[in-house]
Amino acid sequence: MAEGSDEIQALIAQMARLPGLGPRSARRIVLSLIRRRTGQMAQLAAQMARVAETSRECSRCGNIGEAAICPICADPARANGELCVVADVADLWALERGRAFRGRYHVLGGTLSALDEIGPDELGIPRLVSRIAEEGVTEVILALNATVEGQTTAHYIAEALEPAQVTVTGLAQGVPIGGELDYLDDGTIVAALRARRRL
Structure with a gap:
C-alpha cells in the first residue's frame, strides 16, 4: 500500500529523528501539516528558516538566543x-x-x-x-x-x-x-x- 511520495517519506523519517518522536508520531504530524500546508506548514517552515538564520550560542555560557551574549x-x-x-x-x-x-x-x-x-x-x-x-x-x-x-x-x-x-x-x-x-x-x-x- 502506498504511503505517500518519496519526499513525504523523507520528511517523516526526518521528523522521526527528533527527540520524543517515533515513526507513528512523525507520520501523524506530517499528515496534519500537509492538510494545512498553505497555512500552518508554510508558517512553520518560514519560522524554522528564521530560527536557523538568527539563532546562535551565547559565547559566554552556551545558552541559545539571537545575540553573541x-x-x-x-x-x-x-x-x-x-x-x-x-x-x-x-x-x-x-x-x-x-x-x-x-x-x-x-x-x-x-x-x-x-x-x-x-x-x-x-x-x-x-x-x-x-x-x-x-x-x-x-x-x-x-x-x-x-x-x-x-x-x-x-x-x-x-x-x-x-x-x-x-x-x-x-x-x-x-x-x-x-x-x-x-x-x-x-x-x-x-x-x-x-x-x-x-x-
Whole structure:
C-alpha cells in the first residue's frame, strides 16, 4: 500500500529523528501539516528558516538566543557570584521557568561518557574553571541530572574546582534518581534549587 511520495517519506523519517518522536508520531504530524500546508506548514517552515538564520550560542555560557551574549549574561544584576552548571540548554530553560535562580549559567553540552568518548575537554570543563576565576564566582551549583552520567560529571567538576576554593553545591530534594530536569514541574525544580547541598 502506498504511503505517500518519496519526499513525504523523507520528511517523516526526518521528523522521526527528533527527540520524543517515533515513526507513528512523525507520520501523524506530517499528515496534519500537509492538510494545512498553505497555512500552518508554510508558517512553520518560514519560522524554522528564521530560527536557523538568527539563532546562535551565547559565547559566554552556551545558552541559545539571537545575540553573541545572551540576556542572562548581559544582565549585571545576575553577576552575583552564583554560577549554575547544567548539562543542556533545555535544563537552563527549565530552571529559568522556576524563577528561583538569579545568577548566571554554564551549559556543558552533555555529560561525561566514556562510551560516547565525551571527556572533560569536549564538555568545556577547562573553560568552566577559567570562568570561575575571571568572573569572581563564589558558588557553583551543579544542577545535573540525577543519572549515573550526571553524578559522575558532578563529582569530576567538584574535584576540578577544589583548587579554586569556591563553594560547590548540588541540587537536593525534589529531583528523583534517574530524573531529568526538563521533565520536572516548576515547583519541584524550585524546591530542589532551594534545598541544594554542598558536594
